[in-house]
Amino acid sequence: MIKWLQKIFDIILPPRCLSCGKVIQTDNSLCPECFSHIRFISRPFCEKCGTPFPEETGDGLLCVNCLRKKTPFRFCRSAVAYDDFSKKLILDFKFFDHIENKILLARWLYLAGRDIFDAGVDLIIPVPLHFTRMIKRKYNQSAMLCSILSEMSHVPADYKSLKKIRHTRPQVHCDGKQRLKNVKNAFCVPHQENIKGKRIVLIDDVYTTGATLRECAKALKRAGAKSVDTLTVARVCDQF
Ligand SMILES: [Zn+2]
Ligand SMILES: [Zn+2]
Structure with a gap:
């Protein structure tokens, strides 16, 4: 029937x-045809930050940045390169109420996050929106992705422990240095007991410079998180 x-x-x-x-x-x-335009990110890439490497590079290596600098992340993974094709799907979902895109995007996230889930995760947390932006946009697209990803991975999602405490300009309107300044200390963890000792994966739509995700990770680490990973649908890639 x-x-x-x-x-x-x-x-x-x-x-x-x-x-x-x-x-x-x-x-x-x-x-x-549309599927053929999507550029999925696959190995080889930096084991830590996920930056794609040229095809001839060996597997299991770290990029220069990860070798030089300490990062707050355990792993960063993204499903696809951010270009005109993936951008349309993400922006339609984020700003134009194409909520139906969430299943496909969450499925891509789940596949891209295999390393992370294999390494062990206790909580999935979306990058939070400030409440004023939430009112304007009606929904947090990252939280929607989190909820589907939580069903797929059987890892609980937490929407309350990480808070955005300061309104910031949209990061697309800032260049590299401004991005860092714009989001500095914009996040906090009001109830540290929910985070202490937990392996956390942060969910967002696009990894651009990683400034927002880094600030979120710092707040989580200060609250005692054991590890923080990032999983994003798309990633801005210079040479991919
Ligand atoms: Zn099509
Ligand atoms: Zn790296």
Whole structure:
């Protein structure tokens, strides 16, 4: 009966490509052409920060930045390169109420996060929005992704322990140094007992310079987190 109803439903409202709107066979997916434009990030990449390496590079290496600097992260992973194709899916989801994109994006996150989940995670936490932005935007897209990812991975999500305490300018309007200053000390952990000793994965849509994620990680580390990983749908890649 349910299958029969589903068939009628598919005839009236057939599944459509989330990017171009063309009719396709399966729900929450892309047509073959749009899919072929998506640049998935795969090995080789820096074991720590996930920066893609040229194809001929060996596996299991660290990039110069990770060798030189101490980072607050255990692993950073992203599913796809941030370009015009992935950007459309993410911006539609973030600003234009295309909430239906969340299943596909969460599925990509889950696949990109295999290293992280294999290494062990206790909590999934979205990068929080300041409450004024939350009112304006109606929903936190990272929290939506978190909730699906939590179902897929069976790792609990925590939406309350990390708070944004200061309104900041959107990071897209800042350059490298301004980005750091803009988000400095913008996050806090009001109830440290929820975080202490936990292995945490932070979820966001795009990894650009990592400034926001780094500030979140610092706040979590100050609260006693055992480790912090980042998992983002897309990543700005210079040479990929
Ligand atoms: Zn398409
Ligand atoms: Zn690195």
